[in-house]
Structures are given as C-alpha cells and as structure tokens.
Amino acid sequence: MGGNEISLIDILGTDPDEVVDEVELKMQIKKLYSKMASVLKSRERIVIELRYGICNGGSKTQREIAKMLGISRSYVSRIEKRAIKKLNKALNGNN
Numbered sequence: 001m002g003g004n005e006i007s008l009i010d011i012l013g014t015d016p017d018e019v020v021d022e023v024e025l026k027m028q029i030k031k032l033y034s035k036m037a038s039v040l041k042s043r044e045r046i047v048i049e050l051r052y053g054i055c056n057g058g059s060k061t062q063r064e065i066a067k068m069l070g071i072s073r074s075y076v077s078r079i080e081k082r083a084i085k086k087l088n089k090a091l092n093g094n095n
Helices: 008-012 016-039 042-051 062-069 073-093
Strands: none
Touching: 016 042, 016 073, 042 062, 042 073, 062 073
16 A cells, blocks of 8 residues: 555545544444334334434424324324334344
8 A cells, every 4th residue: 555545534524533423323323224124013113203303304292193193192102112112122132
C-alpha cells in the first residue's frame, strides 16, 4: 500500500468515530427490521410501526392507534408490550 492511499474516512471528511457510529446504527436498524418481519405477528408489527413512527416518521399515541385499528387503548398497550418483549428477546437473546 502506497503513502497516497485514500481512505473512506478521508473522502467522507467526517470524524472516523461518527462514521463508525453511523454504519453501526444502520446495521442495527436493518437487523431490527429483519427481526420485526420474522418475529412479530402482523398486528404487532403495525402497532410498533405506528407507535414509533417507523413507516412515515410520525409516531402515534396508543389512543390514536386504537381508534385506527378499532380496538381499545389497553389492548394496543398489551400488543405493544408483547411485541417489544419479543423483539428484545430476538435481538438480545438468540442472535
């Protein structure tokens, strides 16, 4: 390797730690989406996507989601808790 090699960091003109953090974040997000698709039932996935603004960037309250889905707010809460527990186990437990 010569002394004139250009690194990705040089081209990006960013602090190396920031680039690493950004790449790590993108990898974690991709892993999360993959787990959401494989671990969650469709209603659980819908609730999580709406609750945390994954689809369109705007998060909704449990009450708003309940109204959209025609279910009670407490049921939305139970679905959300169950989904988060499943995702947590999938991401941290058996990788």
